[in-house]
Amino acid sequence: xxxxxxxxxxxxxxxxxxxxxxxxxxxxxxxxxxxxxxxxxxxxxxxxxxxxxxxxxxxxxxxxxxxxxxxxxxxxxxxxxxxxxxxxxxxxxxxxxxxxxxxxxxxxxxxxxxxxxxxxxxxxxxxxxxxxxxxxxxxxxxxxxxxxxxxxxxxxxxxxxxxxxxxxxxxxxxxxxxxxxxxxxxxxxxxxxxxxxxxxxxxxxxxxxxxxxxxxxxxxxxxxxxxxxxxxxxxxxxxxxxxxxxxxxxxxxxxxxxxxxxxxxxxxxxxxxxxxxxxxxxxxxxxxxxxxxxxxxxxxxxxxxxxxxxxxxxxxxxxxxxxxxxxxxxxxxxxxxxxxxxxxxxxxxxxxxxxxxxxxxxxxxxxxxxxxxxxxxxxxxxxxxxxxxxxxxxxxxxxxxxxxxxxxxxxxxxxxxxxxxxxxxxxxxxxxxxxxxx
Amino acid sequence: xxxxxxxxxxxxxxxxxxxxxxxxxxxxxxxxxxxxxxxxxxxxxxxxxxxxxxxxxxxxxxxxxxxxxxxxxxxxxxxxxxxxxxxxxxxxxxxxxxxxxxxxxxxxxxxxxxxxxxxxxxxxxxxxxxxxxxxxxxxxxxxxxxxxxxxxxxxxxxxxxxxxxxxxxxxxxxxxxxxxxxxxxxxxxxxxxxxxxxxxxxxxxxxxxxxxxxxxxxxxxxxxxxxxxxxxxxxxxxxxxxxxxxxxxxxxxxxxxxxxxxxxxxxxxxxxxxxxxxxxxxxxxxxxxxxxxxxxxxxxxxxxxxxxxxxxxxxxxxxxxxxxxxxxxxxxxxxxxxxxxxxxxxxxxxxxxxxxxxxxxxxxxxxxxxxxxxxxxxxxxxxxxxxxxxxxxxxxxxxxxxxxxxxxxxxxxxxxxxxxxxxxxxxxxxxxxxxxxx
Numbered sequence: 001x002x003x004x005x006x007x008x009x010x011x012x013x014x015x016x017x018x019x020x021x022x023x024x025x026x027x028x029x030x031x032x033x034x035x036x037x038x039x040x041x042x043x044x045x046x047x048x049x050x051x052x053x054x055x056x057x058x059x060x061x062x063x064x065x066x067x068x069x070x071x072x073x074x075x076x077x078x079x080x081x082x083x084x085x086x087x088x089x090x091x092x093x094x095x096x097x098x099x100x101x102x103x104x105x106x107x108x109x110x111x112x113x114x115x116x117x118x119x120x121x122x123x124x125x126x127x128x129x130x131x132x133x134x135x136x137x138x139x140x141x142x143x144x145x146x147x148x149x150x151x152x153x154x155x156x157x158x159x160x161x162x163x164x165x166x167x168x169x170x171x172x173x174x175x176x177x178x179x180x181x182x183x184x185x186x187x188x189x190x191x192x193x194x195x196x197x198x199x200x201x202x203x204x205x206x207x208x209x210x211x212x213x214x215x216x217x218x219x220x221x222x223x224x225x226x227x228x229x230x231x232x233x234x235x236x237x238x239x240x241x242x243x244x245x246x247x248x249x250x251x252x253x254x255x256x257x258x259x260x261x262x263x264x265x266x267x268x269x270x271x272x273x274x275x276x277x278x279x280x281x282x283x284x285x286x287x288x289x290x291x292x293x294x295x296x297x298x299x300x301x302x303x304x305x306x307x308x309x310x311x312x313x314x315x316x317x318x319x320x321x322x323x324x325x326x327x328x329x330x331x332x333x334x335x336x337x338x339x340x341x342x343x344x345x346x347x348x349x350x351x352x353x354x355x356x357x358x359x360x361x362x363x364x365x366x367x368x369x370x371x372x373x374x375x376x377x378x379x380x381x382x383x384x385x386x387x388x389x390x391x392x393x394x395x396x397x398x399x400x401x402x403x404x405x406x407x408x409x410x411x412x413x414x415x416x417x418x419x420x421x422x423x424x425x426x427x428x429x430x431x432x433x434x435x436x437x438x
Numbered sequence: 439x440x441x442x443x444x445x446x447x448x449x450x451x452x453x454x455x456x457x458x459x460x461x462x463x464x465x466x467x468x469x470x471x472x473x474x475x476x477x478x479x480x481x482x483x484x485x486x487x488x489x490x491x492x493x494x495x496x497x498x499x500x501x502x503x504x505x506x507x508x509x510x511x512x513x514x515x516x517x518x519x520x521x522x523x524x525x526x527x528x529x530x531x532x533x534x535x536x537x538x539x540x541x542x543x544x545x546x547x548x549x550x551x552x553x554x555x556x557x558x559x560x561x562x563x564x565x566x567x568x569x570x571x572x573x574x575x576x577x578x579x580x581x582x583x584x585x586x587x588x589x590x591x592x593x594x595x596x597x598x599x600x601x602x603x604x605x606x607x608x609x610x611x612x613x614x615x616x617x618x619x620x621x622x623x624x625x626x627x628x629x630x631x632x633x634x635x636x637x638x639x640x641x642x643x644x645x646x647x648x649x650x651x652x653x654x655x656x657x658x659x660x661x662x663x664x665x666x667x668x669x670x671x672x673x674x675x676x677x678x679x680x681x682x683x684x685x686x687x688x689x690x691x692x693x694x695x696x697x698x699x700x701x702x703x704x705x706x707x708x709x710x711x712x713x714x715x716x717x718x719x720x721x722x723x724x725x726x727x728x729x730x731x732x733x734x735x736x737x738x739x740x741x742x743x744x745x746x747x748x749x750x751x752x753x754x755x756x757x758x759x760x761x762x763x764x765x766x767x768x769x770x771x772x773x774x775x776x777x778x779x780x781x782x783x784x785x786x787x788x789x790x791x792x793x794x795x796x797x798x799x800x801x802x803x804x805x806x807x808x809x810x811x812x813x814x815x816x817x818x819x820x821x822x823x824x825x826x827x828x829x830x831x832x833x834x835x836x837x838x839x840x841x842x843x844x845x846x847x848x849x850x851x852x853x854x855x856x857x858x859x860x861x862x863x864x865x866x867x868x869x870x871x872x873x874x875x876x
Binding site for chain 2: 005006007008009012013014015016017020021024035036037038040041042043044045046047048049063064066067068069071072075076077078079080082084094095097098099102103104105106108114116118128136139140141142143144146147150154259260263264313340343349355356358359360362363366367369370371372373374375376377378388391392
């Protein structure tokens, strides 16, 4: 491990080559899918004006914002005027407000970039982490949700997550559910938050909380939890929701999404989940969460949030989004060594007088598109240089001793087999090209 | 322009799709070259501990550091504990100190990432901007400088900058020069700073400053400036430097670089520039600067700085680097619209009943690798949807009216020529594939 003093700040990470390449591969996989769906990239500054961020994330969120001290003569005031980006939605709201008609309508944007939160660092929880969001702003078409769900599912596939289930529900269906079961309107929001715990808590404990904390009648709570957790919960819910206008509308949203996205996502990978709530109260229509075996919680989530852009400081436009937990996905995958970490040819330098020749070999190979390195150490011992070539995971090493040099030749050594072949200097690039292709 | 309130903070920028794609193309061009040379990517956190940064950039630099306020109960203290990355060298020093033997030897790393400086914003001067650096840490091989110069030159080429000149000098040659012309040792550093102004100021004004400010004898100043600016300056310098041990050593560094890198960079793109000084006093060996017609100042620079990593908080290792002014290069290029900004197929929706069909067409095309979008607006008027397709710069639009629908067909419209062709739904993907290839 790095000595304390030189470690990156708590909750942040240094990414060395293989970790960084792996992250970039995952991001690139998602990016390609988003581009194919016609989403456009957006990059906003790392920091925003403090007033752009404060008051947008609730009291708890506000405490986690990294604030930037004023500079120059104002530094002594101890006041902040800027703050690091806390999510990708507030910057989106600002951009929609700022550029309006200069953006395509609807504005479909993707973003894969860091955000910063002064959370207590822990396993899998960082203070600097990447968010991967797609959003469609300015369209109420029923295709929007399906497009987001299909793009998100394709992105998960491309990132290597094949085994997942998309759980679908609708804010309106949930509101209808509360009506149908006779939950008083002023207790519905609280009751839903408790109902959301059914994926972690046993039904009796959820019933108890609905009664004790949320003030529901015991019979109401038992009916509700019983129906929602029954084996045929989906059928029961469909039947109940039909009897309520809002519930029926929500059911329509769910069914449309299942019908449109189902054939592309795979019917077995998407389903109506009546007890999916999602804590955030800014959702207005369909909501979804993606779960995967072996990964606790969800790996992605989203939904329609028609007034959030306005609440975040933008204009009042409809919007719908899908956010993929890329850090969780990368964390679960672990670090895989990749071909990109290898070099093609390691050029050794066996004699001080041949420095220019060695450099020339490397340059010629690079010009031919190969990934070549020339030995930059001071030793001329072959064994040490071959160790370097092995450390660099080179496929081939190039050797030129006195006899080769006087013959205008060089030796290609296969680093895996140890086989060596002497070739004329003029044939080097072609010979290595053929060997690398095999 | 964006309304004031919604603009990004002063000195920062929002990058919308085409700007961002262009930047990414330029970065990717450089990245490919660096990878080919065996450089490894590194990414460090956006912020470091405050003490890691302070005292590293001089008094003026320290004032430009963005400091992050302590959080929670300590926020009221008005004190900072973190600070945004100010350059890429201090993080490199920290990483070298932290990971030591876990890094390859030598450690060849590239980085293309943002840094933040609270400079007064101005034309081409930003508070958030990208630095593009390659460095080789831990090797004194004479190949290091050549490798950096060749990699940097290839990167400039790949970024589209073809017409440039690499000016070479050496810190040791400059020290020798001061000796040879009899500049007292304690006045040499100041004299060099003044001499560096010869690219902007007329010789007499530089002579005056050498005499008035730097305390040189008038005859010394006149000799020096006269020789350095003479038509045959290079020959004069070579002759003079040979007579001084440090000068001769510096000349050796310069000649080796010209000899090794010259053939690859192009002999006419690299030359010895006796009056190139570079203000920064941490250079210890060869130094260089890249100039390009039409771009004032330099577009890249570098050199050997053997003790800087230690001064920046790392171990005492040799190092040499090349930094490319990517923002200047991108700024000079202007925004170019690119094929990547276009979509392949815009799928219209001419009847509410055909929503699912339209969505299906788009999905099938995406699955086949095409960049497709389906109309997400509410109007069903063809003219408005064709305007949308044109705004999205679609190559083709897909139309399905009632007659096509009942025949199991759709119409492909070439958005440039207006030509339309009716094809059976089953042949859509193949037909568009062929058209897109033409």
